[in-house]
Amino acid sequence: MDQDLYLDILRQARTTPDWLRWLAEVWTEAGLLLFAGLFAAGWWRARRGDSRAMALALLAPLATAFGYAVSEALKTVFDEERPCRAVAGAPAPLVECPPSGDWSFPSNHAAIAGAAAVALALAWRGTIWLTAPLALLMAYSRVFVGVHYPHDVAVGLLLGGAVAYAAVRAGTRPAAALVGTARTGRNAAVLWCAGLGPRQRATVRPEGVRDRSR
Template sequence: MHFDNGLYTWITERAQDAPGWVDTTIRLWSDYGLGLFAVLMVLVWWRARRDGGARLAMALAAPLVVVAAYVANDVFKMIVHEQRPCQTLHVVTVEACPPLGDWSFPSNHAAIAAAAAVAVLLADRALAWIAVPAALLMAASRVWIGAHYPHDIAVGLVVGAVVALVLTLLARRAVPLVERLGETKLRPLVAAR
């Protein structure tokens, strides 16, 4: 029994009462919205090529940071082995319930979205106004469709944000490597001119 069973049930009941187009929109966002973060990371890199330095190092590291956050989050999943709420509470959900053994805690979608949002925020604050709300909406969508408890998404957001914060700030130390890349055939990756 989880402390947020009632909140999960309340949210999934609201989803059942919502118009079909609302559920479809949220389900599509939940399933495919992570692609937005890939686009944002490409934009951050493209814009950072003009400035170089720490901003470019952080932009180049962003995809690796997101992968690291996913791996760290998945380690938690393998340790905790929390069943999905749709398995334990037997509620009707917007999306089909994942099979037994597809663990719930913490949410990978939330961790990936948070990691991408923090990486974008640190490398290009101008795009953070898209990335941060999108990460929160991604996390919330996972509860709406019935895939996660609220605490799953909260912890996923924290794991992703912390991993991204640490690794993105560490990436600033890679400026000499990025500058050396500018002297090779990979120059178009690190210089706009």
């Protein structure tokens, strides 16, 4: 049944306009860059927030990387061949079929997308309405271009999201404590990365000179 769905999607992809196929080919990789941009925007936004907000922003890409690592580890357990090699009579994929040994299950792209969507939503409430559709589109694009089965991307999304959620929840308190400590230091580079936060920002004059009258 999963093979039939894969074939249906790939055959449909072959009948779509050239611009849509091109967009799918680009999006399957470019979506990762968009998530990276959202991580950077979330970090910049959190520089003026409290320590917990900054901790969540810093944990988002780390949790996503952890989701990818778990997905990659599972690939070596299941050793599932790519459908573009295994499914007899399948149309040629829209992109180059990965070499044998680059296993199919679960989809790393989908795991990264699911992890990023959840981690960003935890760090920046309200972005779930953007990140969830982006993650779903990225996962679907991996089947559309012909390099994954539907179950590869479904499990990848769920796995990445679950791992990221657990990682962020487990790391928020220690990360917030670390950010709070960093914000009390004197290293300019560390302060720039960690941000001043609302309390520290209130003790800085507009000219950038600390108020020492207290």
